[in-house]
Amino acid sequence: MLEPFIYPVSGILKLWHLLLHSVFGIDDSTAWLVSMFCLVLTVRTFLIPFFWAQAKTARIGVAMRPALAALKEEYATKTDRESILEFERKQKELREEYGHRISAGCVPALIQIPVFLGLYQVLLRMARPGDGLEVTPETRIGFLNADEINAFLDATVNGVPLPAYIAMPEDILARLGTTSGEVRDFVLPFLIAAVVFTTGNMIASIWRNMQTLDWDSGLARGMNKFLIGMTLFIPVLLITLALTGPLPVAIILYWFANNLWTLVQTLIIYPLVHRRIPLSEDFEEFSRERRDIAKSADREKRQVKWDTRRRKAAGAVMPWKIPAIRRELNEEKAARRAELEEQKAEAKALAKEKQKVRSEIQRERTQEKIAEWEKRPTVRRIAAWQARRQEKKKTRSSNPPAEPTASDEPDRGPSAAE
Template sequence: MIQAFVYPVSAVMKFWHWLLASTMHVDSSHAWVASVILLVVTIRALITPLIWVVYKSGRVLVVMRPKLAAIEERYATDTTPEGVLAHQEERRKVHKEHSYNPFAGCVPGLLQVPFFLGLYRLLLWMAVPDRAQGHSLGLLTAHETQSFQSATFFGVPLTAYLAMPVDQLAQLGTTRPALEDVALPLIVAATFFTTLNTVLSQLRSRSTLEWDNGLSRRMYKLFWLFVPFVPLTILIAGFTGVVPVALLLYWFTGNLWTLGQTILLWWLVVRAFPLDDATVAHIATSRTKAIEQGRAAREVKRSRRRRRASVLIHPTSFFRVRRELLEEKREAKQAKIDARAEKRELARQRAVARREGLKQAREKRAEEKDQME
């Protein structure tokens, strides 16, 4: 599957090298370096409309939330066929009013992945001599691949990488100090921009975060835990992995593009879909409620820790405190079980009501059709 996307990606790279080297008479080595950069820019530019759809979908969902929340509150416990169908119809009306498609935010993200993997795979194959020697890659011929492997960036071969043994570097006509002068700035820049992009992505997620949803809040907090590992992973890969200069150029260019794209599209989507007072109030209320729930949960934990610590001062209270804590945990666990069971039962009743409502609607349409005939 991924190999299929190597062909369109290689076609773009072949075009840029042909345009620069054959038409504009740029040195072949410089043309290959420019082709790597222009390849990333071209693919990312073609995918930008898909990114915009994701941004727009997320922002529109935020704008709709006060209306959707009001609908959910109105029909939350309604298990009649009429109520369930009315619930769905009102949600559809809100979606239609804002031209919102629930799948619009998911599909574009999935479509981007093969292109990114195809781009990365092509550059990796071309830059590692053992994988591309004497072979065509996509639409690139074996001769073009060999020409790419002979190209240099500031005098350093595009196929050289920091973990490469000294004797292999000598065979490529370079030295470790010369390679470090080129590779280290690229690794540092790629690390910086990737980390900055990750932070900006988290901040953008916070601006569209569904504070009423506990899972969304937990996922948001969890991703912050992974942020420190982003620069660490890139540094380890750059210093110890098979990451040639060509791939470092790809990392640097791609993350620089992502930074500019994030800032621009974020600014555009905020201007295109401003938040009204109702939405701002809904977000503030939801956030305040989530913060208060978090504080209450932390206070419960602190209370339990204090009572456990009090046993050190009053050892005779050990069994009493232990019974109290166990009882509280059992009650809390049972409350969660009851709440989940109630939620499942409500969902079941609403599903039955929905089927009944659809059945009644079909029967009504059939009767109306018969009367017309």
């Protein structure tokens, strides 16, 4: 599945190695190490425009959020055709005013993810070509052949082989000419630095989210809480995998270089985006208002939970009140559920009515496009040609050819008996 992305990444790695080793005469082992860092540098440099476009689009979406929310609120309960068309027109004008394109935020992410996966897979397969370190003559990783993979496996940095890892069995480490202690002493500084860079990137992301969080979206708030939890979990996971898992030295160095690049890129690009697209006072006021509403709703939920626990605790002290307390709690729960279901039903009915009108509008637009398409000269000629073919088929089927009679048979000449 990742082969289409492994080929270009492996090609870049191979070109860098040929340049460093064959042109500049750098030692083969050093050339592979430097090529690995140059690979990360090349791929990440290629992705800078996409990263910039994604950050810029996200910032524009944040800046236009108050105006878009006001527009949605204005047309929230209108389901007639004219209002829906007017809402679509105003929404389009608003996006054009801010220069916001949804595809500009989606396409960069769709490009970056497979490229990152291809980069990681190439380095992982180079460091671990199979269950062991044996490479068969037919082994290939993208454009890299078996000889180049063996040369990469023989490469060392500070006397430590690139395919070695801390938890590797001692007999294999001995074949590579190193020990677990040497690998650990070399890897730990880079591992700690990679963890620090990763944590810094996640903290910067959390800070940006808190500044521009969409408080109306429960998903956005949930994702931010999840990211906060992952900030505490990811460093422990990385350290555990590096110390106990089969993660080669090459991958640790890749983590170090890649996360360092991400941190520097974040510290440069996001301040530039914020300076180019500053948030207005209207947004700050809008964000505070939405935050207060969201936190008030959360406080009400917590108050209900604590009130329920308090009354249950009172029932434990006064057991004779347990039936009455349980009945009250069930009635309150049923009332809340009925109110929530009523709100959901109203919202669902409203959305269904809007969707019905939108479907009719979309159907009309599709028919108009088909009519315009059919008016094109080429399409009309093809349609006329197909009509003539159908007419000829009908004529042939209605007038079948007459069967030949005895008199119509050709003279075959004298028979063999004559």
